[in-house]
Amino acid sequence: MSEKEPARRPGGRSARVAAQVHQAVTELIGERGYGNFTVGDVAARAGVADSSVYRRWGNLETLLGEVALTRLNARSPMPDTGTLAGDLRTYAAQVAREITGPDGPAVLHLAVALAGTGEQGDRAREGVRAERTRQLQSVLDRARERGEEAPDAFEVLDHVLAPMYIRVLFGMDGLTPEYINGLVNRLLSFRPNGTAP
Template identity: 75%
Template sequence: MNGQQRARRPGGRSARVGAQVHQALTELIGERGYGHFTVAEVAARAGVADSSIYRRWGSLENLLSEVMLSRLNAQSPMPDTGSLAGDLHAYAANVAREITGPDGLALVRLAVALTGTGTGQQGQQGREARDSLRDERTRQMQSMLDRAAERGERTPAALDVLDHVLAPMYIRVLFGMELTPQYIDGLVDRIL
């Protein structure tokens, strides 16, 4: 492409840069794990200046949080099947696809990394990112549970769903264990 002709991309340059940075970060986490790369390495892989990352996200932890939240919102839509059992089965299957997909292990490792290692400002930002992720996942589930309660169904607490359905799935992925549909259905059936 010559210097006078620019390619037009849907969403504009900002959206393209955001997508490139998100993908670069996800790849680096998958390859090296959290804490084993720098903002400069994310920028180089994404083909942007590291100052662009600092200007837009402020810190690596803020970028990590945004990547996780965007994946949660994009990959785990809240189902509305008309029953809590149907919703929970569909939701658990969606989460299983998300965490076992191509970037799944990287995203699970990222969620674990954001549990607040480190001290000072960096550790605080990591804890805030972790809290944002937990709060968003809880908010998503609570909306599904509230809908079921409005239909007159008996519902578990959102944190019970986290503890008894999602947590075991994340642990199995971290330890390289298979998530079969039967296993996932069993988790949901037990919480109901």
């Protein structure tokens, strides 16, 4: 690097702008719903120029896809409680906190809306699924290494995460610890030769 080139600071202005724009999108989705705002609305809410949004993301669909991927794939620490049941309960509780937090319902609705919008929506959907599967696989692989019988990642998605997502999407209450633990217990009790702890 020459002396004339300024050093780039990690997390500098570019990261701040991205965070402001992502937050603006999340707020607008929550207030107006999918398809009811423009790049100009996002830029105004974020306090940046329209040109900054277009330069970085190209169009609104690309930006929306990135927001859905980033917000739904929050990387909480993967639990290691020593048992599969404990790990799944802890992981499900973390996901519940993410999707019921201030922005959770809006981001879930965004992901559903994007699913029918073509290539960008497909990428967002596949990205969310792939990241959740990767997270779960690390928990399930560790359980098998301990000698525990474990379901596959899609069974956990179907029987634990999907019911939680449905409750949030339809505005239903009830992501209580008892409800979440019950989902995990039922999943594990359906395993051949398995019992719910």
